[in-house]
Amino acid sequence: MTTTARRLAQLTPEQRQTILSSISNSELPALEYSWEFWRQSHQAPPQPWVLWLLMAGRGAGKSWTGAQWARNESEAGRRSVALVAPTYLAGRKAMIEGNLLRLCRPDNMPTCEMACRPRA
Numbered sequence: 001m002t003t004t005a006r007r008l009a010q011l012t013p014e015q016r017q018t019i020l021s022s023i024s025n026s027e028l029p030a031l032e033y034s035w036e037f038w039r040q041s042h043q044a045p046p047q048p049w050v051l052w053l054l055m056a057g058r059g060a061g062k063s064w065t066g067a068q069w070a071r072n073e074s075e076a077g078r079r080s081v082a083l084v085a086p087t088y089l090a091g092r093k094a095m096i097e098g099n100l101l102r103l104c105r106p107d108n109m110p111t112c113e114m115a116c117r118p119r120a
Contacts, residue, residue, distance in 0.1 A: 004037045033105050035068040045069060067099030074110045 008016060020028070031037050043065040045052055054062045070081045083100075085091030096112050104110060 003040050005031075033103065035072055039065070039068065043068075063094055063099050064103075067095065067103050070100055071103050071110070075108065 002010075008019065011019070023031075040061070042056070043061050054060075054065060056062055066083065070083060073081050083091060083095045085095055100112075101109065
Protein backbone atom coordinates (compact mmCIF):
# COMPACT_ATOMS: atom_id res chain seq x y z
CA MET A 1 0.00 0.00 0.00
CA THR A 2 1.35 3.43 -0.90
CA THR A 3 1.30 6.50 1.29
CA THR A 4 -1.48 9.04 1.08
CA ALA A 5 1.14 11.55 -0.08
CA ARG A 6 2.26 9.25 -2.89
CA ARG A 7 -1.32 8.56 -4.00
CA LEU A 8 -1.94 12.31 -4.09
CA ALA A 9 1.21 12.85 -6.18
CA GLN A 10 0.05 10.23 -8.70
CA LEU A 11 -3.13 12.16 -9.51
CA THR A 12 -3.40 14.57 -12.39
CA PRO A 13 -2.68 18.21 -11.53
CA GLU A 14 -6.41 18.97 -11.83
CA GLN A 15 -7.40 16.14 -9.45
CA ARG A 16 -4.68 17.15 -7.01
CA GLN A 17 -5.83 20.79 -7.10
CA THR A 18 -9.43 19.74 -6.42
CA ILE A 19 -8.42 17.76 -3.34
CA LEU A 20 -5.99 20.34 -1.99
CA SER A 21 -8.45 23.19 -2.49
CA SER A 22 -10.93 21.33 -0.26
CA ILE A 23 -8.47 21.65 2.66
CA SER A 24 -8.60 24.92 4.55
CA ASN A 25 -5.58 27.22 4.62
CA SER A 26 -5.23 26.62 8.35
CA GLU A 27 -5.25 22.81 7.92
CA LEU A 28 -2.92 22.61 4.91
CA PRO A 29 0.36 23.26 6.83
CA ALA A 30 -0.53 20.42 9.22
CA LEU A 31 0.02 17.89 6.40
CA GLU A 32 3.76 18.50 6.69
CA TYR A 33 3.67 17.03 10.21
CA SER A 34 0.98 14.36 9.65
CA TRP A 35 2.30 10.85 10.26
CA GLU A 36 -0.86 9.36 8.76
CA PHE A 37 -0.31 11.34 5.55
CA TRP A 38 3.35 10.36 5.01
CA ARG A 39 3.71 6.86 6.49
CA GLN A 40 3.70 3.65 4.52
CA SER A 41 1.55 0.71 5.59
CA HIS A 42 4.48 -1.12 7.23
CA GLN A 43 5.16 1.98 9.36
CA ALA A 44 1.77 1.96 11.09
CA PRO A 45 1.55 0.38 14.55
CA PRO A 46 -0.44 -2.84 14.70
CA GLN A 47 -3.71 -2.62 16.62
CA PRO A 48 -3.78 -3.65 19.40
CA TRP A 49 -0.15 -4.18 20.36
CA VAL A 50 1.95 -4.88 23.43
CA LEU A 51 5.30 -5.33 21.66
CA TRP A 52 5.93 -3.71 18.30
CA LEU A 53 9.11 -4.86 16.54
CA LEU A 54 10.28 -3.05 13.44
CA MET A 55 12.79 -5.41 11.87
CA ALA A 56 13.84 -4.17 8.47
CA GLY A 57 16.87 -3.18 6.45
CA ARG A 58 18.52 0.19 5.94
CA GLY A 59 16.23 2.87 4.62
CA ALA A 60 12.97 1.21 5.70
CA GLY A 61 12.15 4.12 8.00
CA LYS A 62 12.58 2.45 11.39
CA SER A 63 14.00 5.52 13.15
CA TRP A 64 11.51 7.83 11.44
CA THR A 65 8.63 5.57 12.44
CA GLY A 66 9.77 5.45 16.06
CA ALA A 67 10.17 9.22 16.14
CA GLN A 68 6.74 9.77 14.61
CA TRP A 69 5.18 7.38 17.10
CA ALA A 70 6.89 9.15 20.02
CA ARG A 71 5.75 12.54 18.69
CA ASN A 72 2.17 11.33 18.32
CA GLU A 73 2.22 9.96 21.86
CA SER A 74 3.54 13.28 23.17
CA GLU A 75 0.93 15.27 21.26
CA ALA A 76 -1.80 12.94 22.58
CA GLY A 77 -0.82 13.85 26.13
CA ARG A 78 1.48 10.97 27.08
CA ARG A 79 3.84 12.39 29.67
CA SER A 80 6.77 10.07 29.05
CA VAL A 81 7.96 7.78 26.29
CA ALA A 82 10.97 5.48 26.51
CA LEU A 83 13.33 5.34 23.54
CA VAL A 84 15.90 2.58 23.89
CA ALA A 85 19.25 2.74 22.11
CA PRO A 86 22.53 0.85 22.47
CA THR A 87 24.39 3.94 23.73
CA TYR A 88 23.58 7.41 25.03
CA LEU A 89 25.16 9.01 21.97
CA ALA A 90 23.26 6.77 19.54
CA GLY A 91 20.00 7.63 21.25
CA ARG A 92 20.70 11.34 21.30
CA LYS A 93 22.02 11.63 17.72
CA ALA A 94 19.81 9.16 15.84
CA MET A 95 16.59 9.23 17.79
CA ILE A 96 16.32 12.70 19.32
CA GLU A 97 18.34 15.10 17.15
CA GLY A 98 18.20 13.10 13.92
CA ASN A 99 14.50 12.41 13.92
CA LEU A 100 12.22 13.44 16.76
CA LEU A 101 13.11 17.13 16.96
CA ARG A 102 13.09 17.47 13.16
CA LEU A 103 9.55 16.08 12.98
CA CYS A 104 7.92 18.32 15.57
CA ARG A 105 6.12 21.53 14.80
CA PRO A 106 8.18 24.49 16.04
CA ASP A 107 5.35 25.50 18.37
CA ASN A 108 5.09 22.02 19.89
CA MET A 109 8.60 20.79 20.69
CA PRO A 110 8.85 18.04 23.31
CA THR A 111 11.27 18.28 26.19
CA CYS A 112 13.83 15.50 26.28
CA GLU A 113 15.24 14.08 29.47
CA MET A 114 17.99 11.56 28.86
CA ALA A 115 18.53 8.88 31.46
CA CYS A 116 21.32 6.34 31.27
CA ARG A 117 20.51 3.13 33.04
CA PRO A 118 22.84 0.16 33.11
CA ARG A 119 21.53 -3.09 31.76
CA ALA A 120 20.48 -5.57 34.40
